[in-house]
Structures are given as structure tokens and as C-alpha cells.
Amino acid sequence: MLGLFRIVVGLLFACHGAATLFGVLGGPHGAAPHFAAWPGWWAxxxxxxxxxxxxxGLGTRVAAVLCSGSMTYAYFDVHQAHAALPIENGGEPAAMFCWSFxxxxxxxxxxxxLASLVPVRRRPDAGGSGAGV
Incomplete structure (x- = not known):
């Protein structure tokens, strides 16, 4: 179930990014952020x-922390100034994505x-025998 949850959340978030960057999927028509503009383009x-x-499922934990952090920033920078609660300030998607990630x-x-298909290389023990000291 967790794998399916990860896939759905990742797909929705990637679609949100594509909509903002390229104006597809109902995104902002003609109002895409300028290249490297802070914070819109980077977000x-x-x-x-x-x-x-x-x-x-590649670099999932690191990517999820970065995505969660970006939604935390979005919530407090964009939504929190309007009202205290997400239901009042339109920050429900940011809060849901933040906690989901x-x-x-x-x-x-x-x-x-996909990370489960990549073999993990383990470094041999520095001591050689593997026995503890």
C-alpha cells in the first residue's frame, strides 16, 4: 500500500510541477515563471x-524531504499570511503534500x-575479519 501511496503522491506532485513550468495540464497559460526566478521557477x-x-522510487527519502520542505516553505510564505488554518488560507494542498512527503x-x-532493482554495493569491513574489537 505504501508503494501505491508513493506513486500517486509523486505523480500528482510531478504533474503540479509540469503544469507550472510548461503551462500544461491546466497550468498557468502564458504565465510560467521566468528561468531561475526565486521562488516560483525553483519550486x-x-x-x-x-x-x-x-x-x-529513486532517491526517495532525500527527494521526499526536499519536496516536504518546499511545501513547508510554500505554506508559510504564501498561505499563512492570509489566515491561521489551511482551510481558511487555501493551504490544504501544501499541507497535505508536506505531510505526505x-x-x-x-x-x-x-x-x-526502481531503487530496489539497483544492486547495493557494500564496502568490506576495514578490519578484514568482521569481528568486533
Whole structure:
């Protein structure tokens, strides 16, 4: 179930980033942020790439922490000034994404992650025998 949750959250977040960057999927028509403009362009890039990484299950924990942080910033910078509660200030999506990515970062990618297909190289023990001192 966690793998499916990760896939859905990553897909929705990546679509949100694509909509902002490219004006697709009902995004801002003709109002895409200028290249490297802070914070709009960077937020959209984090949404697109972070969402895609979480969706695929590659670097999931790091990408999820970055995505959660970006939504924390979005909530407090954009929404919090208007009202205290997310229901009052339109910050529900930012809050939901923030906590969803934090959950994914804490629990890991779950099943169906591409990272599980990549073999993990382990470094040999420095002591050689593996016995503790």
C-alpha cells in the first residue's frame, strides 16, 4: 500500500510541477515563471523532479524531504499570511503534500521502487575479519 501511496503522491506532485513550468495540464497559460526566478521557477523544478523521483522510487527519502520542505516553505510564505488554518488560507494542498512527503521520507519507498532493482554495493569491513574489537 505504501508503494501505491508513493506513486500517486509523486505523480500528482510531478504533474503540479509540469503544469507550472510548461503551462500544461491546466497550468498557468502564458504565465510560467521566468528561468531561475526565486521562488516560483525553483519550486516548480523541485515539484517536477522531486515528484518524478518519488514516483519512480529513486532517491526517495532525500527527494521526499526536499519536496516536504518546499511545501513547508510554500505554506508559510504564501498561505499563512492570509489566515491561521489551511482551510481558511487555501493551504490544504501544501499541507497535505508536506505531510505526505514527510511520511514517505520516514517510511521509505515501499514496494515497486526502481531503487530496489539497483544492486547495493557494500564496502568490506576495514578490519578484514568482521569481528568486533
Amino acid at each position: 516548480a523544478v523541485i515539484r517536477l523532479t522531486g515528484g518524478a523521483l518519488v514516483l519512480c 514527510l511520511l514517505i521520507a520516514a517510511l521509505g519507498p515501499g514496494r515497486w521502487a
